[in-house]
Amino acid sequence: MIRVGINGYGTIGKRVADAVRAQPDMEVCGVGKVRPDYVAVNAAEAGYPLYAIDGEYAAQFHEAAIEVAGTVDELVAESDVMIDATPAGIGAENRPLYERHDTPALFQGGEDATVAEVSFNSRANFEEAADADYARVVSCNTTGLSRLVAPLSETCGIEKVRATLVRRGGDPDQTSRGPINDVLPDPVTIPSHHGPDVQTVFPELSVETIGLTVPTTMMHVHAVNVTLESEPDDEAEIRDLLAAEDRILLIPGYANMDGTGALKDMALDAGRPRGDIWENAVWEESVTLSGRDLYCLQAIHQESDVVPENVDAVRALTGHLSGAESRALTNETLGIGFERFQTRREQAADRTAAD
Amino acid sequence: MIRVGINGYGTIGKRVADAVRAQPDMEVCGVGKVRPDYVAVNAAEAGYPLYAIDGEYAAQFHEAAIEVAGTVDELVAESDVMIDATPAGIGAENRPLYERHDTPALFQGGEDATVAEVSFNSRANFEEAADADYARVVSCNTTGLSRLVAPLSETCGIEKVRATLVRRGGDPDQTSRGPINDVLPDPVTIPSHHGPDVQTVFPELSVETIGLTVPTTMMHVHAVNVTLESEPDDEAEIRDLLAAEDRILLIPGYANMDGTGALKDMALDAGRPRGDIWENAVWEESVTLSGRDLYCLQAIHQESDVVPENVDAVRALTGHLSGAESRALTNETLGIGFERFQTRREQAADRTAAD
Structure with a gap:
């Protein structure tokens, strides 16, 4: 049983905690939390021991009638692996703390790649983290691009990836982020930093990206062009290739999921935790071929797509399961894959063929 | 066991179906659904028999590999009570169908009040629906105002209610509604129709409202002024009065739920279905007294606050439980009331008193 401590219990940390708890080979030692807000109340209700940064913050918890189990330093001491889910930049500041306790740690994609020996995506490079003490789970956008690149690269070869990332402005609870009525070139310089970040996972890949930020909170949307090395027979070949990926949902045309709002609504209907x-x-x-040029549109849930990647990364660091074994276990325990649409996709194709 | 049919499986219908299913004295016969979209797929996965309007639509379901149990007419025939959750205006068109089968029915607040004998809010006028065959569960906004008015009216008496309703533009899945960058006087005439709608529940109440629509999808927010007949001792008296209401959540100041986004995020964290x-x-x-003038701000979740009211209204029509019994049962089975905040509210008050 791997004892996992989670430092930082915000958008990512709280989701990772629930995902770790669902694993048969892991347990959550506790979570590090700065303030006694509603997220802390819900952590306490969920039964996670709460660790405060120091005594001053602990007093605030006391006033709000939320019990504290100890300090973050104590949490690190008790954990086999730490998952750092603190805000971007804080993870690097925390690394000496994990080193002092000789505790392997995961960092998130908001950190610079230099924070760890390896930048991690489970589908693409699980095995590269096997000998690492520190790994960085790449960002939501890089995770999304890596999952698309991996099967295309293996099957057809990739000459070049060009992607426009239309990014959400903030998460639903972030009331002071923007823009509220603008489309921001973000960054205005081209290519954006996202391409080089994908190269931390695929060092040989030719990839250039453009970033924009828009006034939404639900999901990012990527407009992707992949120039393949070899031309597929038809679009159906690519659609089937993507449909076979366990962390890709092919949105069927009949289902009327015309935007990210409907996607989130569907996930809530399906009983997904937090949607x-x-x-x-x-x-x-949207999956379209023009010679060797493949195009598609994909939505990426910035709050959650890295969650299964963090779970797999814990196993990569500890080394007791292979990548395929870990992904299968993570997928099964969390309920990844909207089988309801995949099954009907096949049935509907059969009915069309029968007509 | 009351056999409940649900005609219209959209934002309200799908939630009401799940709520009815959770009741020990009710079962869902099936749901009427027009198109084989993702909502229909999820209904099928949830095990609800799907009833199509007619054969033409049934063919579309077949192509999408979604099974259909029959027609809506057959659903009405099998049900003891129908809940009509079709879009505004369609409910009135459906009433003859329910009459033909001699089946009592509930309508939603989008219908004109004349669609039914009584306009229903569980906290305010449960008993008035006892002899009715048809009741209208009032709208989300009217439900929200009625829950606030009832305890204040009973305790202090109300001279007049003035409220500004800042309404969301559409639900998260409604991609073609607006405004996307405006604040609409909606309606521009004052008072808005919401005040008279509250009077369908409280005929003697003096109430005037102003309506606006803004570019959000999450919740409505009401800025409320209630001029009371008798002056309370202090704000604490009113806060305690509201805290004691089982369908009112008092948002504590320490918890940092500063907007509707954080509220929704909290509800998702707490494991609420669909948040x-x-x-x-x-x-x-925000609960503030100035002489006999009470002010407060409340958020109303347009997708769900009428759901427990529909459940109670089924029991009001069939008459086998009192209002208090029904509300207690509905609250318990759904998990209504964020006890985690209420408990800590009391504990924190005790700690402050002890310091």
């Missing part, structure tokens, strides 16, 4: 969409959501109708 | 907030969410710090 999370751990998979890349690729609109099947 | 639903069935209660009025009143910011405790």
Whole structure:
């Protein structure tokens, strides 16, 4: 049983905690939390021991009638692996703390790649983290692009990836982020930093990206072009290739999921915790071939797509399961894959063939 | 066991179906659904028999590999009570169908009040629906105002209610509604129709409202002024009065739920199905007295606050439980009331008193 401590219990940390708890080979030692807000109340209700940064913050918890189990330093001491889910930049500041306790740790994609020996995506490079003490789970956008790149690269070869990332402005609870009525070139310089970040996972890949930020909170949307090395027979070959990926959802045309709002609504209907969409959501109708140029549109849930990647990364660091074994276990325990649409996709194809 | 049919399986219908299914004295016969979209797929996965309007639509379901149990007409024939959750205006068109089968029915607040004998709010006028065959569960906004009015009216008496309703533009899945960058006087005439709608529940109440629509999808927010007949001792008396209401959540100041986004995020964290907030969410710090003038701000989840009201209304029509019994049963089975905040509210008050 791997004892996992989670430092930082915000958008990512609280989801990772629930995902770790669902694993048969892991347990949550506790979570590090700065303030006694509603997120802390819900952590306490969920039964996670709460660790405060120091005595001053602990007093605030006391006033709000939320019990504290100790300090973050104590949490690190008790954990086999730490998952750092603190805000971007804080993870690097925390690394000496994990080193002092000789505790392996995961960092998130908001950190610079230099924070760890390896930048991690479970589908693409699980095995590279096997000998590492520190790994960085790449960002939501890089995770989304890596999942798309991996099968295309293996099957057809990739000459070049060009992607426009239309990014959400903030998460639903972030009331002071923007823009509220603008489309921001973000960054205005081209290519954006996202391409080089994908190269931390695929060092040989030719990839250039453009970033924009828009006034939404639900999901990012990527407009992707992949120039393949070899031309597929037809679009159906690519659609089937993507449909076979366990962390890609092909959105069927009949289902009327015309935007990210409907996608989130569907996930809530399906009983997903927090309405999370751990998979890349690729609109099947957008998958288009023009010679060797492949195009598609995919939505990426910035709050949750890295969650299964963090779970797999814990196993990569500890080394007791292979990548395929870990992904299968993570997928099964969390319920990844909208089988309801995949099954009907096949049935509907059969009915069409029978007509 | 009351056999409940649900005609219209959209934002309200799908939530009402799940709520009815959770009741020990009710079962869902099936749901009427027009198109084989993702909502239909999820209904099928949830095990609800699907009833199509007619054969033409049934063919579309077949192509999408979704099974259909029959027609809506057959659903009405099999049901003891119908809940009509079709879009505004369609309910009135459906009433002859329910009459033909001699089946009691509930309508939603989008219908004109004349669609039914009584306009229903469980807290305010449960007993008035006892002899009715047809009742209209009032709208989300009217439900929210009625829950606030009832305890204040009973305790202090109300001279007049003035409220500004800042309404969301559409639900998260409604991609073609607006405004996307405007604040609409909606309607521009004052008072808005909401006040008269509250009077369908409280015929003697003096109430005037102003309506606006803004570019959000999460919740409505009401800025409320109630001129009381008798002056309370202090704000604490009113806060305690509201805290004691089972369908009102007093949002504590320490918890940092500073907007509707954080409220929804909290509800998702708490494991609420679809992140639903069935209660009025009143910011405790906003509850302010100026002589006999009471002010407060409350958020109303347009997708779900009428759901427990529909459940109670089924029992009001069939008459086998009292209002208090029905509300207690509905609250318990759905998990209404964020006890985690209420408990800590009391504990924190005790700690402050002890210091």
